[in-house]
Amino acid sequence: MSSIRAVVVGGTSGIGYAMACRVAASSPPSSTILISGRTKPAALPHANMEFRALDATSMRAIKHYTDTIKSASPKLDLLIMTQGIMTTAGRTETPEGIDAKMALHYYGKQLLVRELLPLLCPSARVIIVYDGWLGSPTKLVWDDLDLKTHFSLAKAADHCTSMTDGMVQYWATAGQSEGERERRRHFVHAYPGGVNSNLLREIVPTYLQAAVKTVGKVVLTSPETCAERLLSGAELCADEGEKEERAWSNIDNKGRLLKNKAVWSDEQIRKVTSHTWGLIDAALALEE
Template sequence: MSIRALVVGGTGGIGFAMACRIAASSPPLSSIIISGRNKPADMPYANMEFRPLDATSMRQIKQYTTALKASGSPKLSLLVMTQGIMTMAGRTETAEGIDRKMALHYYGRQLLIRELLPILAEDARVILVYDGWLGSPNKLIWDDLGLKTHFSLTKASDHCMAMGDAMVQYWAARQLREGNTNTRHFVHAWPGGVNSGLLKEVLPWYLQAPARVLGRLVLTSPDACAERLLRGAEERAVEGREVGRFWSNIDNKGRLLRNKAVWTEEQMNRVADHTWETLDAALAGDQQTTLS
């Protein structure tokens, strides 16, 4: 049976390795879409296709998902989101008023899930690759979830980790509450140290060669990371279905992180409400521009 998968952030690093793994192991006639800013120079499998997407822009994500839904293709079996950036820059807002790092690591991912939910297969796997290990409700500044006034690189990371945790549980709880036959599984994955090339974005040129050597010695390859996360996500989904749990946090070996906090309904809803308010405000700005 063929599958359809979408890997956002799939143009390099972990995302590209995951897309290649999925493409190599998929049945004939499957379709693996990879999306990001620039098409990879090498598309090694015939069942891979590229669709451009600037995942920092909520408006572009909305246009992208609208077009994907209108294409009438089979439903998505896999939605994988690895888009990200490594930078030491402070708060850098997009034209929509969202910090660029948080747009990639959190907000854009939730918009993709929300908009693509109608075309996710009943047993789809949704995988967010960021940090499913260190997030906690205690790390949030609850009266400034978007970090408009309390921004720092550490807090931005804390908020993206924690809110990502909250939302995998939110989506799973919503599915149970709706009482339908869906068994979609939502995963927040911690990749660990991966030799993905992101250090080139923050290191000066004279440190990049030593970093490459060190990376090969102490970091996991993107391909090994991809294999572990995909295998772990599938195994956790099977286990979860047996006990009625439709979310998992996994480590860099694909193992279930069993000590993760279970968020209260109030906490999940506060994070979700903030997320939808932020996203809808960004999208409303596009409507205002169109109408003016």
């Protein structure tokens, strides 16, 4: 087995950490599994794992991060993005004028793909873990995609979920390498389902956290099981996609292809991409 290079953003805890550990354990020692987030995890259990800090709500921090990776790496085989937050706070803008939740769940992930695209091998896999199940272009407020005036927690979730669907389909065409290739890059939007991670406990009062932890072990999936299902499902869907000439998949919490996802029109994708790059590039242009 040849060595690989993988980047896992949101890989410092929960699902992302479990996915990073699984990839590292199944890869040769000469591989590099770079995990990133705000805080270094207590343990990096495999010698081929590295940590690099990243504030994934900041477009400028992401650009600096990707520039550093591009200067040091000739290739990237796997890009996984699981960064997320559970909060009941209303619209909370970053210094770049983007709601922090939407920056983390959507805009930052798209910037990571755009900037790391030149490194992606012809057979690379890109996995976005958010909600590959419930998104639809019918859920968008098309004249207020960043929800400056229509913000609610539910609507923010709808927009991040739905726009991710559209962008996965966009990358399936725009994100392909040139020339002949045995395997195409494949872009996956994954729904993890209920997972017993720290995210849930972020919105639970301290006095209830012990009970939530106990109940969670019974009714929720462990991060390790979720990681196994999503990684295996993404690869299986990519293989099936090759046969069907499809370079994108939405998968459920068991790793199964969601077959009834809407195919976005060219105009819908154009509107979302135009909005996304306009907002991101405006943030990048701000003075430090």
